[in-house]
Amino acid sequence: MKYLFLICSIIFSLPASSEEKSKLHSALNPVPRQGGWMKRHNSFNDRVAKGNVDLVFIGDSITQGWEGRGKKIWAKHYGNRNAVNLGIGGDRTQHVIWRLDNGNLKDITPKAAVIMIGTNNSGNNTSKEIADGVAAIVKQIRTKSPKTQILLLGVFPRGSNPTDKRRQVNEGANKLFSKLNDGKHVHYLDIGPKFLQKDGTLTKEIMPDLLHLSEKGYTIWAESIEAKLADLLEE
Secondary structure, eight states, rough: OHHHHHHHHHHHHHHOOOHHHHOOOOOTTTOOOHHHHHHHHHHHHHHHHHHOOOOOEEEEHHGGGTTTHHHHEEEEEEHTTEEEEEETTTOHHHHHHHTTTTTTTTTTTSEEEEEEEGGTTTTSHHHHHHHHHHHHHHHHHHOOOOOOEEEEEEOOSSSSSSHHHHHHHHHHHHOOOHGOOSSSSSEEEEEEGGOOOOTTTTOOOOOTTSSSSSHHHHHHHHHHHHHHHHHHHOO
């Protein structure tokens, strides 16, 4: 019986087979991308290998944009906080899952991780599938770096008004993965309303293409999370 238990433990601890992975829906099935994506991914690995990382931002082009329109705001708020931008344009949850399993958090224990991912899934995945992908990312970070405080942001609004289909998908996902908030290690925060007018419309002053942030948009992002982030970085 003792040996049977040992064998069962080994079997259940084995990595998922390629057949099992193929049964996962796309938002959960970890896959890499090619070209410049892989070059940027590898640059992240090179950076974290140097250590001295207290804060990471994980996401897609909206997060990568801290290096573009948000550059000045990043320097002001995060320039002295040993912060690393782990955003890659076009990424979906499945790409982030792959990245986190392939070096982006290797041997580091950030004090805090800010996650904002999922909008690129909204054209092909349901709210539930996006929430599944986000939950998997949160689980990865909790497993790889248990001491890291997670600031999980609701997916930002997109489209000109509340009837935008992909905005609605994102909002549905937010409602689901907001339940990951435990007040101890995972802290959910939806700053989406900060970007919108009172009637729910989104202006090009905040998001020029109704998706990516302007400099003003990045200012809103930074100021809206500052109080909570400051608390998490002190824990």
